[in-house]
Amino acid sequence: MANGHGKKPEDFKKQMEDNFKVAPGEHTHVKKVIGVVSGKGGVGKSLVTGLAACAMNKKGFKTAIMDADITGPSIPKMFGIGKANYADETGLLPASSDGGIKIMSLNMLVENETDPVIWRGPVIAGIVKQFWSDVNWGDVDYMFVDMPPGTGDVPLTVFQSLPVDGIIVVSTPQELVGMIVEKAINMAEMMKVPVIGIVENMSYLNCPHCGKPISVFGESGIEKYAASKGIDVLGRIPIDPEIAGLCDNGKAEDIEGEYLDSLVYVLEGMLQAE
Numbered sequence: 262m263a264n265g266h267g268k269k270p271e272d273f274k275k276q277m278e279d280n281f282k283v284a285p286g287e288h289t290h291v292k293k294v295i296g297v298v299s300g301k302g303g304v305g306k307s308l309v310t311g312l313a314a315c316a317m318n319k320k321g322f323k324t325a326i327m328d329a330d331i332t333g334p335s336i337p338k339m340f341g342i343g344k345a346n347y348a349d350e351t352g353l354l355p356a357s358s359d360g361g362i363k364i365m366s367l368n369m370l371v372e373n374e375t376d377p378v379i380w381r382g383p384v385i386a387g388i389v390k391q392f393w394s395d396v397n398w399g400d401v402d403y404m405f406v407d408m409p410p411g412t413g414d415v416p417l418t419v420f421q422s423l424p425v426d427g428i429i430v431v432s433t434p435q436e437l438v439g440m441i442v443e444k445a446i447n448m449a450e451m452m453k454v455p456v457i458g459i460v461e462n463m464s465y466l467n468c469p470h471c472g473k474p475i476s477v478f479g480e481s482g483i484e485k486y487a488a489s490k491g492i493d494v495l496g497r498i499p500i501d502p503e504i505a506g507l508c509d510n511g512k513a514e515d516i517e518g519e520y521l522d523s524l525v526y527v528l529e530g531m532l533q534a535e
């Protein structure tokens with residue numbers, strides 16, 4: 262039933278949800294914002310964020326990474342970026358990877374990157390909002406947001422504040438067994454953000470002697486799981502010491518392997534559909 266102002270209750274709800282949205286800076290024009298989420302930390306969310314960004318960048322798209330994993334930022338290290346706090350009258354300026362990916366992370370701004378972030382949730386969420394509103398990102402085709410893990414108030418604020426077009430869910434085989442991934446998926450669905458698909462990290466290990474894949478954590482149940490949720494599997498990444506080494510040494514852009522080809526295809530489709 263319409264209320265006194267001629268607005269239906271659902272219109273008010275929509276308006277309230279929109280009120281949380283933060284406007285980007287005037288020099289920022291991002292075509293697609295892609296969140297990368299996981300149920301918990303340490304599953305390779307940052308790795309997938311980095312690999313997805315590298316893949317789109319190599320395809321010639323203008324690509325950026327916002328490191329919203331404020332308490333566990335690993336993106337600058339993966340790309341060999343140290344302290345880099347540049348600003349001009351247009352706002353804070355992102356750093357650039359060797360390949361030209363624009364990057365912003367709290368680690369680039371703090372005095373000592375090993376200092377723990379001891380702020381409470383609302384302050385941390387505020388930083389993510391500022392990364393959207395106060396950074397001059399320029400023209401970007403795909404911005405990947407390395408989201409805080411889990412389903413707490415910080416990821417919730419990120420979902421509410423940024424115009425996220427879709428999320429990529431990252432999981433390891435063991436994690437699927439519990440309900441942590443499911444919570445992350447449900448959170449996105451409740452926020453009405455489409456799930457682009459799931460990427461399984463540490464999926465298998467290639468035997469160093471014969472090259473045969475070894476299912477370290479038992480046979481992967483990813484296909485069955487994804488099918489039961491009606492989502493697509495968009496990549497499987499093996500455990501590979503070389504991947505870890507390149508990430509540790511700031512050389513993420515040198516990681517080879519077409520692990521995320523299906524994801525790239527789907528992401529390209531998102532822009533073409535416009």
Ligand code: ADP
Nearest residue numbers: 302303304305306307308335499500501505508
């Ligand atoms: P998250 O962002 O989920 O916390 P990260 O992407 O930072 O996780 O990965 C955690 C650690 O595990 C990093 O040191 C990373 O280099 C390593 N790692 C992640 N995925 C792999 C993999 N497939 N093979 C080898 N090491 C990996």
